[in-house]
Amino acid sequence: MYENIKNTSMLKSLFEQKNLMHSYLFYSADKELNNMVAMCFAKSILCEQGECCCVCDACRQFDAKSHPDLTILDQESIKVENINNIISKLSTLPISATKKVFVILNAENMNEIAQNKLLKSLEEPNDSTVFIMTTSKTDKLLKTVLSRVNKIYLQKLSLTDKELVASDLLSQGIDIRGYLEKDFSITDMMNFVRNADFLDTIEYIKYIFSNLNTTSDIPCIVSKMNLKNKEIFFSTMQDIILSTLKSDYAKYDKDLIDIVKAHFNEKVLSKIVLMLDDAYKKQMSNVNFTYILDNLLFNILKEKFYAAH
Numbered sequence: 001m002y003e004n005i006k007n008t009s010m011l012k013s014l015f016e017q018k019n020l021m022h023s024y025l026f027y028s029a030d031k032e033l034n035n036m037v038a039m040c041f042a043k044s045i046l047c048e049q050g051e052c053c054c055v056c057d058a059c060r061q062f063d064a065k066s067h068p069d070l071t072i073l074d075q076e077s078i079k080v081e082n083i084n085n086i087i088s089k090l091s092t093l094p095i096s097a098t099k100k101v102f103v104i105l106n107a108e109n110m111n112e113i114a115q116n117k118l119l120k121s122l123e124e125p126n127d128s129t130v131f132i133m134t135t136s137k138t139d140k141l142l143k144t145v146l147s148r149v150n151k152i153y154l155q156k157l158s159l160t161d162k163e164l165v166a167s168d169l170l171s172q173g174i175d176i177r178g179y180l181e182k183d184f185s186i187t188d189m190m191n192f193v194r195n196a197d198f199l200d201t202i203e204y205i206k207y208i209f210s211n212l213n214t215t216s217d218i219p220c221i222v223s224k225m226n227l228k229n230k231e232i233f234f235s236t237m238q239d240i241i242l243s244t245l246k247s248d249y250a251k252y253d254k255d256l257i258d259i260v261k262a263h264f265n266e267k268v269l270s271k272i273v274l275m276l277d278d279a280y281k282k283q284m285s286n287v288n289f290t291y292i293l294d295n296l297l298f299n300i301l302k303e304k305f306y307a308a309h
């Protein structure tokens with residue numbers, strides 16, 4: 001998670017520390033980065049292993065946004081009613097974790113009344129709660145609020161920083177230079193190198209999106225699958241679709257994103273994202289890969305057909 005951030009060691013010790021502070025504010029110009037780090041931090045607090053293990057019950061509940069000790073505010077306009085709702089939860093003890101975690105994403109969306117209301121809770125910390133906020137616009141937050149929270153500035157690795165890491169890795173025989181220009185984290189890049197199948201996977205996904213038109217295409221597409229590492233297939237496909245939905249060209253080539261866009265509308269793509277979650281789960285429980293793929297392609301076509309009629 002924090003591998004593509006400059007102040008990694010600070011974050012690492014923050015994530016590992018046992019004595020949590022009462023409130024944190026992650027800030028930088030990069031909204032997505034702030035929110036990603038904040039969510040990961042919140043998850044690590046609630047995780048039964050204390051580390052975002054992603055497999056314990058708490059992590060699963062977190063991913064499903066159903067953890068009983070988690071409250072997330074993530075909206076365009078945060079009003080005093082929303083803060084009152086948080087305050088009403090402050091007096092009760094956590095249900096399954098040791099802390100109750102309140103996450104306020106893009107805290108600049110709080111109006112002044114809401115901020116003032118929140119300030120009272122920040123001024124009178126409660127041992128069993130942690131507030132985690134993010135902002136890309138610190139000037140939109142009241143000085144009084146800013147002075148009450150632990151501010152953590154996040155800085156993404158620059159290309160030069162990545163080049164330094166790359167030359168270091170090269171001396172260890174790992175060559176990530178081919179990925180540097182794109183927006184992958186160092187860990188992602190190392191995984192791609194270790195897993196030479198990554199580019200084949202992308203090529204194959206591109207082939208699927210270009211050639212999946214009728215159900216009679218399915219057997220042919222399935223028979224052309226000869227990837228060595230199938231573990232990354234569904235998550236890569238999902239990542240490509242999410243990048244397409246955001247028109248984000250940072251990771252994948254423009255022509256791949258354009259192909260996906262040309263063949264499927266947004267509504268269908270959002271449905272496919274969910275199907276891929278399901279496919280990945282099946283894969284993890286050892287269902288035959290070809291069977292999952294075959295099913296997935298059929299369901300994608302079905303969605304496409306419904307969307308068109």
Ligand SMILES: [Zn+2]
Pocket residue numbers: 047048049050051052053054055056057058059
């Ligand atoms: Zn966990």
